[in-house]
Amino acid sequence: MPTLPTSPRRRVVMIVIAAAAVVTAGGLWAATLIKSPAQVAADAAPPPPSVLTAPVENRVVSQTLTARGEVVIASTFTANTPPAAGQPGMITKIPAGPGTEVEAGGQVLELSGRPVFVLAGATPSYRDLAVGVAGDDVAQLQRGLASLGLGSGADKAGTYGAGTASAVDRFYKRLGYPVLTSGDPGAVKAAADAVEQKKREAAADPAAKPALAAAEQELKRLRAENVAKVPAGEVVFVSQLPATVSAVGGVVGQVAKDPVLTLAVGTPVVRAKLPVSQRAKVAAGMTARIVDADGKAHDAKVTDVGAPVQPEPGAGNASAEAPYVPVTLTPAEALNPSAVSQQVQVALTVDGTAGPVLAVPAAAIFARADGGRYVQVHENGATRTVSVVAGKVGDGFVEITPQPADALAAGTPVVIGTAEAAPATQGQGPGQG
Template sequence: MASALTRRRRLALSAAAGAALLSIGGVLGSMAIKSPAQAMADSKAPKASVITAPVEKRRMVKSIVFRGDFGTGRQTEITPTGSPAAGGSSGEGSGGGASRLVVTKVLAKPGDEAASARPLAEVSGRPVFVLPGKVPSYRDLVPGSSGEDIAQLQDALADLGHSRGGDARGHFGAGTKRAVAALYRRMGYAAPVTGERTREAVTQARTALEEKQQQVDRLASGATGEQQPTPSGSPVAPSQTEPDGAAGSLRLATKALAEARKAYDRAVAGDGAMVPMSEAVFVSRLPARITSLPLAVGEQVEGPVAVLTSGSPQLTGYLDPDLKERVTAGMRVEVTAESLGTTTTGTIRSIGAKVTPGDTSNQEKESGAQSQPRQDTSTVNGGVPFLPVSVSPSKSWNENLAGQNVMIKISSALTDSEVLAVPQAAMLTGADARTTVTVLAADGSERRVVVIAGVSADGMVQITPAAGERVKAGDRVVIGQ
């Protein structure tokens, strides 16, 4: 009995489930079937929407934008050509053999400031430093020498507080020697000196001076009545030694003594503290930036031990020649370095003659000397002709701008005050020659407003509502759909 009841319940549940499935299938089938009218409605294009832009109140400004490059300044390579040890200029070690030029210390790092008399490195134990001066280093500066390079050495010493004493400007005398010795003490090094050759010259001159002095002393004694020995050793009267007698001999000996004293003074003046070309390098503008220090401690010197860049970065812009009449010296500019994320200001200093990249004849005309090496300028400004524009900074250029390609923007005001302006795409001119804009209301309705067009700049046009028309800043105008 129970078994039969169970079977009937199962049959009833199965029938209910089947009915439910049929019902769901019917609903889905009805959703998939569209009437012809519905299908046509669905195939229509969607209702058009409009693109709008706000009416702005702004001062109309015309902008000219072009690119430019920052030069890195003048570079100076410091390469020692010898290594004189303190106490000698021959560069020989204690064993007499020529010493190797080896970096023994690096005293700065790239990015540091190279100031006057600040050692940058040591080569074979000797300092390498810079001094200010426009005459490049081309010789050792030694006592007794003269020239414009000596004058700039004296000026550099004076700037550091070391006087040349009584020396004439441009002459390396005793006062300059004292100043050079003080310079090296300031840096913590013994001053290099002229060496064995000049020391020997002093010794010889001193010996000659002493001999002449002794001769004068002997003759002076003879002039008082004492007999002078002959070469054989027997005494003779003074009148028998010289035709003019003792007085004449004394005069000649005194003259020779004076010449010996002058020779000794010259020898002394030429001996002592010096400034070797291997240690001091003149740089036209200081302070300078240390661009690189190529060598490490222990490396042999076969090239520069330091590379300096002096002077601020220089900006040259590449102006389209067609815009020449619109740009003049004195205009203010904005300079943007996109890679650094910085913007600064400046003023146009000058505008040069047209340059065609890769045209070497232009380079020769500009340099004024065909003997100068030609540089490949074919890639400057992408090879497109330009007018070089020199830009001065409102304040000093940031040194990080060196080597950067930048955007230069010149802005010229076209209106004295703020005016209403819309994008050029919002302006419509009808068959009646009237200019209108279409204002979109908040409810989606549109109205045409007659306007008078003014100046245009950077894609915007000044508008003034015609008599009886209304438009204000913030209204939305149609620019497309």
């Protein structure tokens, strides 16, 4: 079909209609961009905060005090030169240097070529132990030798006789040293020579036999006296063994100085310093936790709480350390002696509940004008308030008793605060930036 010509008037009408359509579309698009001031403010406002909750827990509530501590030996034993031994000798050997653990019968020093060894005992070494000597020091010598398998025969406990002398002789042979004797070896030799002379005389003249018998009796007496002894300077009686050598009184080639020997006795313990204000909270028997330099944790108990100490000012008029209470803690499992002098972290459990109780974070509890304590439970988008009675407080938690008792249970979510949501970031349009 042929196309009909369009009149000028018709073309004008169509142009107007098209322009109106464009304007209408532009208006609709502009309407999406134009907002009222109230809408702009609403869009710029931050989103409502979200509620933070934490579950009610069934746990032990206790307060923990923390402090720095040092590993030390429970006690120290020092051995000086016994009065009977005179001046200490030259150090010729150190078989057990500092840090060495020694058992009963162990040699710790060699002074002027003679051994110094340790045995268990409470009575210090103060005299030579030889035939005819009796006392507690003899008894602990006998016990020490018996622990090494060297019995004292028929000797009475505490009396040094031939049986004890025999045990001493065998012990020194184990150490590899000649035993010293209590008598005069020269006198014994002279008596033995006299017996031989009397024997020759008696052979020639029977009248000399009584003289021979007397000489033989004297030799027997001298030999009985000239038996193994333990010089005062060669045995160190220690209250508890094993012990660890802490120091010796010099080096090889020097004359030993007192104390000749220092021993660390007993298992290592931890000494900590607590502020005086915490004194009433700590008592012997409390449980504790010790974390050593390697990060390993050890269970421990408080075994002693000392009196407050006021340190003296330091050198150069430096201010004194703050007053403190010394606390001794004993690990459940003995620490290695090598840990002595190491710094550790100590955590003391004080003022706690006897067992697990209902507890909430401290931030969950709030007070009202009526003086009561409350928590808010937030479940399924709804919030309700529960009255509670607060109990023990510790480590960020509070023991609670709900009112009524069944109003809360372990796992119930309680409000501990709110979190502001991050504002929305508006994107940049084309050509912006």
